[in-house]
Amino acid sequence: MKVSVITLGCKVNQYESQAMLDQLVRAGFSACESAAESDIVLINSCTVTSTSDHKVRQTLHRARRGNPSAVIVLTGCMPQAFPELAEQLTDADIVLGNSNRHSLVPDILQYLSSRQRIVDIVPHEKAAEFESMQVERFFERTRAFIKIEDGCNRFCSYCIIPYARGRVRSKPLEELREEVAHLAANGYREIVLTGINLSAYGQELGLHLCDAVEAACMPEGIARVRLGSLEPEQLSADVIARLAKQDKLCPQFHLSLQSGCNATLRRMNRHYTADEYRTIVQNLRASFANCAITTDIMVGFPGETEEEFAESLAFAKEIGFAKAHVFAYSRRPGTKANDAPDQITQRVKEERSRRMIAATQQTKAAFFQAQLGRVETVLFEQEVAPHVYDGYTANYTPVKVSSAKDLRGKILPVLLRETDGNNCYGTVQENI
Numbered sequence: 369m370k371v372s373v374i375t376l377g378c379k380v381n382q383y384e385s386q387a388m389l390d391q392l393v394r395a396g397f398s399a400c401e402s403a404a405e406s407d408i409v410l411i412n413s414c415t416v417t418s419t420s421d422h423k424v425r426q427t428l429h430r431a432r433r434g435n436p437s438a439v440i441v442l443t444g445c446m447p448q449a450f451p452e453l454a455e456q457l458t459d460a461d462i463v464l465g466n467s468n469r470h471s472l473v474p475d476i477l478q479y480l481s482s483r484q485r486i487v488d489i490v491p492h493e494k495a496a497e498f499e500s501m502q503v504e505r506f507f508e509r510t511r512a513f514i515k516i517e518d519g520c521n522r523f524c525s526y527c528i529i530p531y532a533r534g535r536v537r538s539k540p541l542e543e544l545r546e547e548v549a550h551l552a553a554n555g556y557r558e559i560v561l562t563g564i565n566l567s568a569y570g571q572e573l574g575l576h577l578c579d580a581v582e583a584a585c586m587p588e589g590i591a592r593v594r595l596g597s598l599e600p601e602q603l604s605a606d607v608i609a610r611l612a613k614q615d616k617l618c619p620q621f622h623l624s625l626q627s628g629c630n631a632t633l634r635r636m637n638r639h640y641t642a643d644e645y646r647t648i649v650q651n652l653r654a655s656f657a658n659c660a661i662t663t664d665i666m667v668g669f670p671g672e673t674e675e676e677f678a679e680s681l682a683f684a685k686e687i688g689f690a691k692a693h694v695f696a697y698s699r700r701p702g703t704k705a706n707d708a709p710d711q712i713t714q715r716v717k718e719e720r721s722r723r724m725i726a727a728t729q730q731t732k733a734a735f736f737q738a739q740l741g742r743v744e745t746v747l748f749e750q751e752v753a754p755h756v757y758d759g760y761t762a763n764y765t766p767v768k769v770s771s772a773k774d775l776r777g778k779i780l781p782v783l784l785r786e787t788d789g790n791n792c793y794g795t796v797q798e799n800i
Contacts, residue, residue, distance in 0.1 A: 369397050369398070369407040370398050370399075370405065371389070371392050371397045371398070371399065371406055371408040371409075371410060372399070372400045372401060372402060372403045372405075372406040372409055372410070373385045373386075373388065373389050373409075373411075374403060374409065374411045374412070374431065376411070376412065376413050376414040376420065376423055376424060376427065376444070377412070377413070377420065377444070377445065378562075379596050380513075380518070380562050380563065380564060380596075381412050381414060381444060381445075383506075383513040383514065383515040384412060384444075384469070384515065385410070386503045386505070386506055386507060386513075387501040387503050388410060388412070388472055389410075390503055390505075391472060392408075392473065392476075395473045403434060403438070404435050406435065406438055407438060407439065408439045408441065408476060409431045409439070409441070410441045411427055411431065411441065411443070411444075411460075412444040413427075413442060413444035413446035413447065414444065414446065415444075415446040415448075415450065415528060415529075415532055416445075416527075416529065417698040417700060418698055418699065418700060419698060421446055421450070421453075424442070424446050424457075425457065428440065428457055428459040428460060429459060431459070439462065439479060439480065440459060440461050440462070441461065441464060441472070441475075441476065442457060442460035442462070442463050443463075443464040443465070443466070443469065443472070444466060445529070447463050447464065447466075447489050448465040448467060448489065448492075448531075448532045448533070449528050449529075449532035449702070451465070451489040455487050455489075458485075461485055461486070462476065462479055462485070462486045462487075462488070463486070463487045463489065464488050464489070465489035466492075466533065466534075467491065467493075467496065468489075468490040469499065492519075492533075492534030492535070493534075494535055496534060496535070496537060498517075498518060498537040498538055498539050498540070501515065502543070502547050502550070503551070504550045504551065504554055505551075505554055506551070506556065509749065509750070509776065509777060510557055510558060510747055510748070510749050510759075510777050511557075511559075511594075511749070512559055513559075513560045513562050514547055514548065514551075514559055514562065514584070515539070515562050515563060516539040516561050516562070516563055516566070516569055516580050517537070517562075517563025517564060517565060517566055517568060517569040517570075518534070518536075518537050518563065518564055519533045519534040519535045519537050519564055519565070520535075520536060520564050520568070521536050521568070522565060522599070522639065523637060524626075524636055524637050524638060525635065525637045525703060525705040526666075526669065526697065526700060526703055526704075527703060528700050528702050533564045536565060536568045536571060536572060538568075538569050538570045538572060538573050539580075540573070541575065541580070541583050544583050544584065545586065548584050548587055548590060549587050552587040552589030552590050553589065556589075556590070557590065557591045557592065557747055557777065557779060558592040558594060559590055559593050559594070560594045560595075560596055561580060561584060561594070561595055561596060562596035562597075563596065565599055566595065566597060566598055566599075567598045567600075567602035567603070568599070576607070577595075577602070581595070581614055581617055582614060585614045591616065591747070591779055592616055592618050592762060592779075593614070593617050594618040594620065594764075595617070595621065595622070596622065597622045597624055598621060598622060599623075599624060600624070600640055600645050600648050601644065603621075603623075603648045603651070608648075608651045608652055608655050611655075612655040612656060618762045618764070619656035619657065619659040619762055619763045620659070620662065620690075620763045621659065621661055621662070622662045622663065622664075623645070623648065623661060623662075623663055624663060624664045625645060625663040625665055625683075625687075626638060626664060626665065626666045627669065627672075627680045628642050628665075628679060628680035628682070628683025629642065629672075629677075629679040629680045629683070630642055631676055632671075632672055632676050632680065635670070635708070636666075636669060642679075642683055645687075646683075646687070649661055658742070658763055659763065660690035660691075660735065660763035660764055661688075661689055661690060662689060662690050662691040662692065663687075663689050663691075663692050663693070664692070664693045664694075664695070665684060665693070665694045665695075665724055665728070666695060666696070666697050667680070667695075667696055667697065667717060667720040667721050667724050668696045668697045668712040668716060668717030668720055669697045670697070670705055670708035670710050670711050670712065671708065671710040672697075672712060672720075677720050680724075681724060681727055684724065684727055684728055685730075687731075688731045689731050689735075690731070690735040690763070690764075691728075691732055691735075691764075692724075692728035692731070694721055694724045694725045696714075696717035696718065696721050697712065697717065729789075732789070733787075733789050735765075736765070736792060737787065739761075739784050739787070739792055740784050740786065740787060740792070741783075741784065741785075742783075742784050743781050743782065743783050743784075743797055744762065744767075744781070744782060744784060745761065745779050745782070746759040746760065746767045746779065746780060746781075746782045746794075747759050747760060747779045748769070748777065748778050748779075750776060751774070752768065755770055755771060755772055756768055756769070756770055756771075757769055757770075757771055757774075757775040757776065759775070766790070766791045766792065767782055767791065767792045767793070767794055768791050768792075768793050768794075769794055769795065769796055775796075780797075780798065781797040781798060782795065782796055783795050783797050
């Protein structure tokens with residue numbers, strides 16, 4: 369039987385989708401890229417916002433309309449966080465939570481035998497261990513994600529994820545070493561370490577994120593190690609100094625900001641100040657040459673005054689982000705912020721979004737301009753047009769190059785000559 373996977377949400381979900389697909393292949397199913405041609409369609413859901421839930425429902429309806437006879441499995445964060453709501457989504461034949469993915473194959477086999485709908489959602493246990501998962505290949509050809517941490521203990525006032533993911537738990541170092549070694553043997557050149565709260569890696573094991581980075585950098589076949597989204601308060605000067613000793617660690621850090629205003633940060637229950645964030649950025653830039661700082665910024669959080677927004681806007685301009693994901697606050701039932709007073713109108717949120725996006729587009733353009741004239745190594749990923757290849761520098765600048773030879777999977781020095789604001793264009797600087 370053929371099975372396809374539809375992934376919604378973050379890099380962690382992408383990793384878990386690959387791991388679940390591998391699990392099904394080992395059980396005798398065959399992977400299929402087309403949901404319309406599959407016997408089983410697995411939808412790995414996200415629930416970070418109410419909009420995410422809407423996308424889950426849309427995806428379910430679309431899958432059912434496109435393939436009425438398929439067995440549709442809904443799993444991921446949405447059913448785990450909102451089991452009663454997920455149970456009502458009758459387009460799904462099997463509804464499975466995050467905490468018991470080991471039941472995936474047995475549940476599918478049971479459904480195929482009985483044709484009776486299955487809802488199998490188990491609450492997270494506080495003392496749960498890290499779910500053992502391994503992948504030896506990944507959807508992308510040159511870059512592979514590895515989930516090394518799950519769960520979050522922070523409980524930001526706007527976020528449902530601790531309820532969907534449970535408490536912090538980490539991949540043992542030996543499992544990480546084995547997984548990186550397998551991926552290196554299969555030709556992957558870059559590893560991206562991901563987690564729900566990646567900065568918290570190892571805290572329950574007496575380990576630190578630095579331990580994971582050092583382990584991932586060990587195999588000879590791995591040329592780059594990149595970090596996923598980080599919570600900034602864990603990045604002390606000592607941690608940054610230790611990370612900087614790893615030559616393979618990419619000088620790109622996605623530090624989730626959310627707001628550059630301390631009053632807003634306090635209402636969000638974030639655990640740092642704007643001054644502390646600034647210091648971390650300064651330390652990273654001092655320790656990593658040509659470092660890129662990327663981020664997420666939320667506007668329109670409950671109680672955000674025009675003065676608070678202006679403070680956040682000025683802070684974003686000051687930091688000079690290479691890229692920023694700007695989004696308006698979306699009410700999320702089950703969170704403290706959902707019931708907070710002084711909710712911001714949609715009109716104001718949209719207006720603030722436009723202003724913040726315009727400002728961060730300017731900082732992005734300035735970052736791209738600063739790359740011109742530099743020779744940077746690029747890991748090429750795909751042919752995007754005849755004899756045109758794209759890839760990323762170590763600091764995650766997107767680059768396109770014209771070449772008569774196939775560059776996919778190669779890491780080559782490129783002189784960056786020009787930019788259109790979304791990509792840099794360059795010339796390979798050695799014989800291929």
